Amino acid sequence: MLQLTHSKLVFICTSVSLTFAFASPAQAAPPQRNSANNAIYLAMLAQNASAAGEGESISEGDSATGTVGGKYYYVSTTGNDSDAGTLTKPFKTVQKCANVVQAGETCLIRGGTYRETVTPANSGSASKGPITFANYKNEKVTISGADLIEGAWSLHKPNIYKIGVSKSMKNAEGDPNTTGVMAVDDQLWVDGQMMITARWPNLPISKATYFTRTDLAITTGGASNGFRGGVYTDTALSSFGAGFWNGAKMNVAPGLMWINVTCDVTNSTSQSLSVDCGELNTGLGEYQMRADNHYFLWGKLDALDAPGEWWQEKGSVYVWLPDSGSPASHTIEVKRRLWAFDLSGRSQIEVKGLSIFGASIKTGSVSGGTGSNITLNELDIQYPWYFVEYPKNSRKMSFNGAIRLYGSNNTLKNSLIRYTASDVLRIEGSNNRVENNVFYDIAFMGASHPINGQLSDATAAQYFEQNTIFNSGTQAVNMAPMWKIRYNDAYNSHGLVTDTGTFYSWGTNGKGAEIAYNYVHDNWAIRGGRNFPQFFGGSNIYFDFATSNYVAHHNVTWGATKAGILVFGYDHNAIATLANPDPNAQAISIINNTVDTDLFIDTKAGVHMTNTKVINNLVAKYANAVTAANGVSYVSNATIANSGIFVDRANRDYRLNGTVSGVTNAGTVTAPYTDGYAGSAPDIGAFEGNSQTWVAGALLRQNDLAQLSATCSGSVSLQCSIGNLPMGRKAPTNFKVLVGLTEAKTLSNCRNATDYTRHSTTVTCTYTAINAPATPAGSPIRVQIGDGEAVQVGKTS
Numbered sequence: 001m002l003q004l005t006h007s008k009l010v011f012i013c014t015s016v017s018l019t020f021a022f023a024s025p026a027q028a029a030p031p032q033r034n035s036a037n038n039a040i041y042l043a044m045l046a047q048n049a050s051a052a053g054e055g056e057s058i059s060e061g062d063s064a065t066g067t068v069g070g071k072y073y074y075v076s077t078t079g080n081d082s083d084a085g086t087l088t089k090p091f092k093t094v095q096k097c098a099n100v101v102q103a104g105e106t107c108l109i110r111g112g113t114y115r116e117t118v119t120p121a122n123s124g125s126a127s128k129g130p131i132t133f134a135n136y137k138n139e140k141v142t143i144s145g146a147d148l149i150e151g152a153w154s155l156h157k158p159n160i161y162k163i164g165v166s167k168s169m170k171n172a173e174g175d176p177n178t179t180g181v182m183a184v185d186d187q188l189w190v191d192g193q194m195m196i197t198a199r200w201p202n203l204p205i206s207k208a209t210y211f212t213r214t215d216l217a218i219t220t221g222g223a224s225n226g227f228r229g230g231v232y233t234d235t236a237l238s239s240f241g242a243g244f245w246n247g248a249k250m251n252v253a254p255g256l257m258w259i260n261v262t263c264d265v266t267n268s269t270s271q272s273l274s275v276d277c278g279e280l281n282t283g284l285g286e287y288q289m290r291a292d293n294h295y296f297l298w299g300k301l302d303a304l305d306a307p308g309e310w311w312q313e314k315g316s317v318y319v320w321l322p323d324s325g326s327p328a329s330h331t332i333e334v335k336r337r338l339w340a341f342d343l344s345g346r347s348q349i350e351v352k353g354l355s356i357f358g359a360s361i362k363t364g365s366v367s368g369g370t371g372s373n374i375t376l377n378e379l380d381i382q383y384p385w386y387f388v389e390y391p392k393n394s395r396k397m398s399f400n401g402a403i404r405l406y407g408s409n410n411t412l413k414n415s416l417i418r419y420t421a422s423d424v425l426r427i428e429g430s431n432n433r434v435e436n437n438v439f440y441d442i443a444f445m446g447a448s449h450p451i452n453g454q455l456s457d458a459t460a461a462q463y464f465e466q467n468t469i470f471n472s473g474t475q476a477v478n479m480a481p482m483w484k485i486r487y488n489d490a491y492n493s494h495g496l497v498t499d500t501g502t503f504y505s506w507g508t509n510g511k512g513a514e515i516a517y518n519y520v521h522d523n524w525a526i527r528g529g530r531n532f533p534q535f536f537g538g539s540n541i542y543f544d545f546a547t548s549n550y551v552a553h554h555n556v557t558w559g560a561t562k563a564g565i566l567v568f569g570y571d572h573n574a575i576a577t578l579a580n581p582d583p584n585a586q587a588i589s590i591i592n593n594t595v596d597t598d599l600f601i602d603t604k605a606g607v608h609m610t611n612t613k614v615i616n617n618l619v620a621k622y623a624n625a626v627t628a629a630n631g632v633s634y635v636s637n638a639t640i641a642n643s644g645i646f647v648d649r650a651n652r653d654y655r656l657n658g659t660v661s662g663v664t665n666a667g668t669v670t671a672p673y674t675d676g677y678a679g680s681a682p683d684i685g686a687f688e689g690n691s692q693t694w695v696a697g698a699l700l701r702q703n704d705l706a707q708l709s710a711t712c713s714g715s716v717s718l719q720c721s722i723g724n725l726p727m728g729r730k731a732p733t734n735f736k737v738l739v740g741l742t743e744a745k746t747l748s749n750c751r752n753a754t755d756y757t758r759h760s761t762t763v764t765c766t767y768t769a770i771n772a773p774a775t776p777a778g779s780p781i782r783v784q785i786g787d788g789e790a791v792q793v794g795k796t797s
Contacts, residue, residue: 071105073097074136077112094118094133094143103348104129111139115147117339117359124348130375133341135353143340145359146189146333149317153327156318160304161327165317169335185387187335187358188310190321194419197388198304198311198318200297205308205322209419209441210471212495213294213526222254222289229263229276230289238270249299249389250275253446255287257294257498257526257535260446260473262390265297273297278392292535294496298388333358335386344369344406352377360384362404370407370429378701379415386421387445401426401452405434408460412437414701416726421445427453427480430460438698438728439469440759446496449478449504464488468698468728470759473497476520479505479513479543479550486516489697489728491559491756494525494538501542501566510550515541517686519696521652522559522756537561539600543588544568545607553591553673554686556654556696563600563623565590569607569630586631591673592616594654594686596640598623603630616667616674618685636668638684647690653751655690656683664689692733695752699732700725702788710781710794712739714767718775718796722763722783730754731763734786739767739796740779 075097079090090110091097097107098118103125124130135141149163156162169186188195194208201217217236224230232252237245245268253260254277263275280287297303301318304311310319317334319327340359343349349371351361356379364370385402401423405412413435417424424442425434434451442450450472451464462480466487469476473496477485485503493502500506502523503515518541525538540557543550545568557564570586586609590599600623603609610631617637643649645660656664667674667682674682683689704726712720720737730752754761775796784790 071102073101073105073107074110075107075114076110077114079110098133101131102128103131106132106134108134108136109139109141109354110136111141113142113144113357115144115337117145117337117342118143119342120346120349123346124350124373126348126373130348130350130373132350132352133354134350138353140355141353142355142357143359144333144357145335145337145340146187146357147336149188149327149332149334159307159324160318160320162316162318163327164315165312165334166315167336168312184335184338184385185389186312187383187386188312188317188319189333189358189383190319190327190330192331192357193322194383194386195310195319196308197298198301198309200303202306202309203296208308210444210473210495212473212524216294216296216496219252219289219291219293219295221291222293224280224287224289227279229266229274229280232273232275232289232293232295233271234273235271237268237273240268240270242269244268244302245273245297245300247300248297248303250295250297251388251390251445252277252293252295253497254280254289254293255285257292258286258500260390260496262388262392265299343371343374345371347372347374349373350375350377351379353379355380356382356384358383360402360404362406363410364404364406372407372409374405374407374410376403376410376412377414378703379412379417381415381417383419384417384424388421390445390447405429405432405453408432411435416728418442419444420450422447423452424450425452427462427464429462431462433463434465434467435463436466436698436701437468438726439467440471440728442469442471443473443475444471444495446473449475451477452480453478454480466697466699470728470756471495472502475500475504476502477504479503479508479510479515481509481511481513483510483513484516485518486514487518487694487696489519489730489754491520491522493523498525498527498538499536500525500544501539503541504544505542505547505550506544507546509548513550515550515552516554517694517696518555520555520557520564523561525561527561539563539566540597542566542568546570548586548588551589551591551673552593553589554694555593556596556652556686557593558596558652560597562598564595564597564620565593566598566600566602567609567612569603569609587611589613589615590617591670592667592682592684592686593618595619596649596654597621600624601632615670616682616684618663636666636684638663638666651753654685655687655692656685657690692751695730695733697754698729700729700735700785702785704729705783705785705791705793708783708791708793710737710783712767712775712781712794712796718765718767720765720767720781722765722793725761725763727759730761732785735763736784736786736790737763737765738782738784738790740775 073085074087074090075094076090079092081092081096083089085091093116094109094114095116095118098120101107102122151163153161153163196203196208203211203215219232219234221233245265248265250263250265261277263277265273266276267274301311304318307320307324308322335358337359340356341351341361344364363374402420403425406428408430411433415437417439419441421444424439461482461484463484469490470492472493476490476493490502502520520540523538523540526535527537528535539562540560541552567588598621599619602624608631612632615635620640645657647653647655647657663684665679665681667684677688707724708722709724710722712718751764752761753764777796779796780792781794782790782792
């Protein structure tokens with residue numbers, strides 16, 4: 001496998017104000033944004049900076065009837081559904097509250113775990129207000145899809161314990177022989193940690209929710225037999241006797257490793273596995289079994305041979321705990337429900353401040369019953385969807401997504417979503433928004449696009465903005481039609497597959513989809529192999545075959561095994577078989593990007609790239625510059641001459657380091673993407689000079705501020721470090737640091753320093769005094785978002 005090296009730290013500057021008596025004006029929005037988009041972001045940042053703060057408790061007044069927003073009902077694990085639902089006589093289940101709550105009313109849920117699926121009986125309304133489900137006074141509330149395993153465990157063999165269990169969660173949602181199916185398998189947790197289905201090679205418990213090719217076995221050879229399966233060879237199987245794996249399952253990425261499937265092992269020897277994988281279409285070379293295919297085996301009790309593994313069969317559960325101890329002293333849970341909230345067909349509902357464990361949320365289905373004006377805010381969602389066995393014919397599947405925003409005007413924001421085996425989010429409908437979330441350890445079984453969906457309403461876009469996405473077994477985002485994919489930080493994709501892109505589209509008319517202001521980096525798809533160099537590697541932003549009508553501007557890319565941006569050609573002869581074909585032109589625009597790797601414009605005989613434009617890009621290397629004869633125009637692009645043209649290339653600060661010949665004022669005006677440029681012409685690349693008016697990735701929320709830490713050293717000049725930011729979050733452009741109480745100093749060199757190996761950011765700043773006395777030791781250090789409440793996080797030394 002190709003090994004790449006990449007920088008540990010990435011520095012992203014923000015416009016941070018240091019004030020004592022006054023706050024400096026907020027940094028202007030990126031000049032490239034139009035007024036409508038700017039309003040969206042100002043509104044979103046204002047929400048994050050509100051004095052009340054996201055995630056803080058709803059104030060319900062002194063009685064069961066609040067003074068604002070209508071009536072309040074209460075739920076407690078110690079309550080009774082026969083009671084009135086008041087603070088002193090609460091309901092016991094959230095569902096009871098969901099049965100009675102009306103528009104403008106709120107269910108306040110006391111701390112504890114609620115093992116149920118909540119299906120509201122009513123909707124809110126625009127006139128009376130939404131129905132709200134929220135935690136009471138910051139108490140931790142968990143809606144769980146898991147049930148406890150209770151009873152006496154017996155010792156099955158050394159370290160392995162056994163208990164009878166009457167039910168199983170194993171199923172496939174829908175018809176497994178058709179598209180649109182998502183598998184659901186049994187899942188078990190010990191003290192909240194997911195255990196690993198018994199397998200070989202063994203997997204450390206620390207990698208249960210994110211493993212890569214390096215954790216798998218590798219075939220030494222393979223031969224397909226018809227369209228369903230064949231024989232794999234692997235000399236590493238010699239440690240098992242003949243027939244050991246008969247009846248087991250094999251999860252493998254066959255052929256060119258574009259997809260993962262589950263095969264039935266029909267016969268095994270000490271060096272081979274005969275398998276039936278369903279309809280693989282192995283008559284095509286791409287799926288022919290071969291050497292270098294990565295796999296693991298599972299599906300037998302005999303595979304349970306290591307701490308952290310478990311297995312279920314014939315009505316019993318077997319487990320080897322991580323500490324090799326007895327289950328009697330631990331909390332053991334197993335998955336029993338798919339949904340924590342089913343909001344299908346409902347509108348004007350908000351779910352806020354809750355934890356969701358082992359279950360997910362849907363606002364409807366593709367076939368109908370979609371919701372509208374639903375807000376999911378400040379949620380912590382763990383293990384929303386799980387499977388280990390792909391349904392047969394999964395090559396043709398379209399996974400539905402764990403979290404499903406189906407309908408219109410729905411929002412998922414300010415949340416943390418992690419540990420899902422397949423797609424983490426699917427969006428269908430119009431004007432749905434996914435803003436300021438952190439997604440990680442997603443699609444860890446290597447299935448489909450983690451962020452996926454299509455547009456069913458051609459008059460309204462979908463918005464995926466200001467999110468952080470990392471650690472994916474496959475791609476990260478499907479660039480669907482009319483999507484606005486902006487201000488995201490996406491990295492560490494392709495842990496299990498090769499080819500395609502972190503941001504990816506194939507055979508799609510984008511209808512003006514916009515990919516902008518993103519950091520997309522560290523795609524580790526395998527490239528090359530011992531015997532099959534056709535493993536194509538992975539690209540950061542990839543417009544694959546017959547993709548049209550997209551614009552990608554002001555993105556920063558690095559760390560890819562193929563290309564930072566790859567545009568493939570368009571074949572008129574094939575468009576009839578593609579979704580939303582555009583018979584006229586490819587019409588892809590690549591504008592003002594900084595590509596610190598290859599820019600690859602690719603075509604072949606019979607394929608054209610009419611109206612494809614490459615303008616104002618700053619590129620390390622042109623891997624394959626297709627000429628104008630193929631329909632591509634190149635205007636005002638430049639190559640990266642040396643590291644000195646950037647503020648700090650090694651640490652991924654790609655702002656221009658002063659005036660750079662051939663780059664500064666060397667671009668071509670391309671409205672509206674270069675609007676607001678400084679100087680005689682736009683600069684080439686993603687940044688105008690050394691300004692930083694945007695931040696890629698999820699931002700701090702108001703309620704995060706209390707957990708931050710700060711140290712400042714110096715007197716007249718101060719150097720400050722703000723740490724302990726939540727994983728995946730950065731300081732926004734209107735983030736402020738205030739030192740002392742009465743004096744004012746000015747600020748220089750304040751930046752987000754992101755360690756992408758730890759997924760954490762530190763805000764580092766240098767302050768210089770202007771006609772001000774020294775700041776005394778022990779002065780308070782406070783932080784603030786916009787005009788929100790300032791929170792003290794340290795003192796000067």
